[in-house]
Amino acid sequence: xxxxxxxxxxxxxxxxxxxxxxxxxxxxxxxxxxxxxxxxxxxxxxxxxxxxxxxxxxxxxxxxxxxxxxxxxxxxxxxxxxxxxxxxxxxxxxxxxxxxxxxxxxxxxxxxxxxxxxxxxxxxxxxxxxxxxxxxxxxxxxxxxxxxxxxxxxxxxxxxxxxxxxxxxxxxxxxxxxxxxxxxxxxxxxxxxxxxxxxxxxxxxxxxxxxxxxxxxxxxxxxxxxxxxxxxxxxxxxxx
Amino acid sequence: xxxxxxxxxxxxxxxxxxxxxxxxxxxxxxxxxxxxxxxxxxxxxxxxxxxxxxxxxxxxxxxxxxxxxxxxxxxxxxxxxxxxxxxxxxxxxxxxxxxxxxxxxxxxxxxxxxxxxxxxxxxxxxxxxxxx
Numbered sequence: 167x168x169x170x171x172x173x174x175x176x177x178x179x180x181x182x183x184x185x186x187x188x189x190x191x192x193x194x195x196x197x198x199x200x201x202x203x204x205x206x207x208x209x210x211x212x213x214x215x216x217x218x219x220x221x222x223x224x225x226x227x228x229x230x231x232x233x234x235x236x237x238x239x240x241x242x243x244x245x246x247x248x249x250x251x252x253x254x255x256x257x258x259x260x261x262x263x264x265x266x267x268x269x270x271x272x273x274x275x276x277x278x279x280x281x282x283x284x285x286x287x288x289x290x291x292x293x294x295x296x297x298x299x300x301x302x303x304x305x306x307x308x309x310x311x312x313x314x315x316x317x318x319x320x321x322x323x324x325x326x327x328x329x330x331x332x333x334x335x336x337x338x339x340x341x342x343x344x345x346x347x348x349x350x351x352x353x354x355x356x357x358x359x360x361x362x363x364x365x366x367x368x369x370x371x372x373x374x375x376x377x378x379x380x381x382x383x384x385x386x387x388x389x390x391x392x393x394x395x396x397x398x399x400x401x402x403x404x405x406x
Numbered sequence: 407x408x409x410x411x412x413x414x415x416x417x418x419x420x421x422x423x424x425x426x427x428x429x430x431x432x433x434x435x436x437x438x439x440x441x442x443x444x445x446x447x448x449x450x451x452x453x454x455x456x457x458x459x460x461x462x463x464x465x466x467x468x469x470x471x472x473x474x475x476x477x478x479x480x481x482x483x484x485x486x487x488x489x490x491x492x493x494x495x496x497x498x499x500x501x502x503x504x505x506x507x508x509x510x511x512x513x514x515x516x517x518x519x520x521x522x523x524x525x526x527x528x529x530x531x532x533x534x535x536x537x538x
Contacts (some may be wrong), residue, residue, distance in 0.1 A: 184499075191500035199501045210505050221512040225519055232523035235530050242463050260460045267456060271449035274491045281439045383438060383493070390491045394484055400456075401480035405463050406473070 209384045230329035239325035269298035270393040280382035292356035299349040355385045438493040448490045
């Protein structure tokens with residue numbers, strides 16, 4: 167957002183180091199995030215609130231798993247796939263992890279090319295990110311189908327504690343929803359980049375404000391967050 | 407954004423300022439521009455760390471070693487994503503601390519729920535006996 171910097175003509179005062187600098191910024195009675203646009207600051211604050219949402223989900227899963235006297239189903243066996251005559255543990259989840267990490271990588275590159283005003287590469291990389299994200303959701307749908315046909319329900323499953331199903335469907339379902347929304351927005355922003363909206367200053371459809379290439383970075387923040395949440399789900403739900 | 411912050415400037419002045427010294431203003435805004443190589447290196451590391459945490463399960467490591475390995479790989483991956491991909495390493499400290507510190511409070515919640523879950527398990531065991 168170039169306009170916001172105009173009010174201080176681009177000069178942010180030098181600040182003391184460490185905690186004194188933080189106190190100086192927060193107490194200056196203007197804006198706390200000096201060189202950060204509102205779009206980016208608000209996305210970060212949204213992601214912070216989303217962190218608490220997912221944190222509570224993982225906490226409820228932890229509480230359920232710790233407090234049940236029925237043995238928890240072994241995720242390593244539950245999520246194994248039968249490939250080539252033997253059961254490979256967690257293989258689908260591992261592939262999903264690699265797909266999502268790759269999508270994060272392409273997104274980071276898209277942000278970089280966006281700031282270099284390379285519209286073509288930015289749009290292509292964003293679309294690639296969206297394709298990888300859609301692949302992830304597709305694999306998740308496959309996994310849900312597999313588990314449901316095996317008899318996993320939110321209220322019970324053939325292998326042990328009933329809370330396994332409810333935790334699984336809620337956590338992965340909520341994460342999958344986030345990925346899906348991310349894919350939709352990736353396509354929208356990629357289209358804007360491709361059309362050159364951020365070069366011509368074309369007003370946005372909803373807010374009728376001019377966009378900037380920083381929107382690609384803000385989109386990227388959301389996408390990396392989705393990847394970040396998966397890191398925690400992978401560790402706590404699938405590996406633990 | 408313009409409407410919100412450029413109160414003092416008339417619409418005219420705003421436009422002039424916006425068009426003419428575009429380059430100068432762009433300099434003032436902090437762009438997160440870093441070499442591509444950095445992203446590729448981090449990407450490779452994320453792959454390696456994911457492979458490592460998968461190997462923990464594949465080779466059936468158990469007990470405290472398993473849990474500590476899972477947590478270490480998880481924190482390393484999360485740190486790389488937040489610091490480099492989300493550019494937190496280059497943001498002003500006021501933003502970094504505002505975002506990074508609050509989730510630490512979740513750990514307090516974790517501690518509370520560990521006690522609560524232990525208590526629930528204890529009562530379940532004493533009323534219903536050991537699992538079926």
